[in-house]
Amino acid sequence: MEVFMDDFTVYADSFDACLENLSKVLTRCIDTNLVLNFEKCHFMVTEGIVLGHLVSNRDIEVDKSKIDITTSLPNPASVWEVRSFLGHAGFYRRFIKNSSKISLPLSQLLQKDDYPFEHMCDGSNLALGVVLGQRVEVGKKVHVIAYASQTMDPT
Numbered sequence: 001m002e003v004f005m006d007d008f009t010v011y012a013d014s015f016d017a018c019l020e021n022l023s024k025v026l027t028r029c030i031d032t033n034l035v036l037n038f039e040k041c042h043f044m045v046t047e048g049i050v051l052g053h054l055v056s057n058r059d060i061e062v063d064k065s066k067i068d069i070t071t072s073l074p075n076p077a078s079v080w081e082v083r084s085f086l087g088h089a090g091f092y093r094r095f096i097k098n099s100s101k102i103s104l105p106l107s108q109l110l111q112k113d114d115y116p117f118e119h120m121c122d123g124s125n126l127a128l129g130v131v132l133g134q135r136v137e138v139g140k141k142v143h144v145i146a147y148a149s150q151t152m153d154p155t
Helices: 015-031 064-071 079-090 099-109
Strands: 002-004 007-009 047-050 053-056 060-062 117-123 127-135 142-151
Touching (some): 079 099
Antiparallel strands (some): 002 007
């Protein structure tokens, strides 16, 4: 079973094993008084929408309804709308060839300064970490833009 916030997926390698896993999960829901929205429930399927993606034994694909929604959005008319659109489109960037190149003109609309970027990295056999920031004035603190970290696989 995979759980993400209020969504979960129950699966197995065979139909019988899936039924057994599903039975355990539904029993647990009953025992804990967890109410499911049965309009959102899909049982014993080989593909389905999970976190906005069509997941199957073939691949992970974009939900076609999300493409329709995105292409019908009006052109962004403010900084907030550009940021919102880039965030929405960024969710699907793994499916878009050259997505960073395509989104560059919109990203450039958001640029408002010439401050150099600074990055600080650290790593060990256990984990890696990085901070991306900009220093607005010499001698002042770095304005953090993003943090990233990753644990290392011990093998």
